[in-house]
Amino acid sequence: MKNEIHQRELLATQLEIQQATMQQIGRELHDNIGQKLTLVSLYVQQMLYENKVPGANERIDQVSQIINQSLQDLRSLSKTLTDDNINQKEIVTLIQEEVNNTNSFKKCSINFEYNFNQLDLGFVHKNMLLRITQEFIQNSLKHSNCKNIYITLNTSEDILWDLTIRDDGTGFDTTHITSNGIGLTNMKNRAEIIGAQFSIDSQKNKGTTLHIIFKKQS
Incomplete structure (x- = not known):
């Protein structure tokens, strides 16, 4: 350990x-x-x-x-x-900017929700959250033919942050993550760098859900 x-x-x-x-x-x-x-x-x-x-x-x-x-x-x-943006801006602002940029293309509608006013995160956590969000959005746009993407970022008493991203696209076989060529291994590796819990669920014609949790250190 x-x-x-x-x-x-x-x-x-x-x-x-x-x-x-x-x-x-x-x-x-x-x-x-x-x-x-x-x-x-x-x-x-x-x-x-x-x-x-x-x-x-x-x-x-x-x-x-x-x-x-x-x-x-x-x-x-x-x-x-x-990339001074990551150091200077809140994680909510960084993700919202990414959402706004993607929504401006009108290819897919992205909704972003969170349950806090301010979340004190260092560079490593903000960089990881932003890059995984960007990767998921790009993968969904390229491969899933989705119409909607839903992003939630929450915090609680025991959890520093809880990120969930879901699309309503075509889905894929999660048993072939390393060979499907859509960067899921890269997202998983980013989460593992800081010891976050990573899970991915995808169903044919029902979409894909990514869930990453980082618990507060005791």
Whole structure:
């Protein structure tokens, strides 16, 4: 038992170190390479404005477009790596943003409910809850042909958090989790990192339900 707890603590620490490393890489990309690309873009725009090289406008414009696209990609990558949202926002806000983004596509209706005003969670728990929620939503949209997804996140006297996600899609055979290619093993592994209880139930043409519980430590 002690060995299992130790292993979970090690995995959680590794996740925090990995996130800190990605944040540092993201900041370097933004502050160093991003600034250089911005400077090059300004030079190219100045060349285009001055028009000192007859017939070169089209080439310069193409270079400018490539640089601007590279800047957009770089900013997107930097934002993904730093991911300060997880540290700065409540878990309810993070999940609700994901729900709103998905609902805006009008491919599936997602309902999110919770029974608390504030839940004090560290980065590891928030990251795990958010990533599993994202994975379940994406899997349902890609594979289940569902019309609705229902998410509940609750807390109680003995339970720090209790996450349930359910869709009304086609369902699948849960005995082939490792071979169905929809990322369930990844979700299960995330839960195991912090010692949460994980269960999945799916029935043909009735949908899939994911349930994860993390009890308060005594």
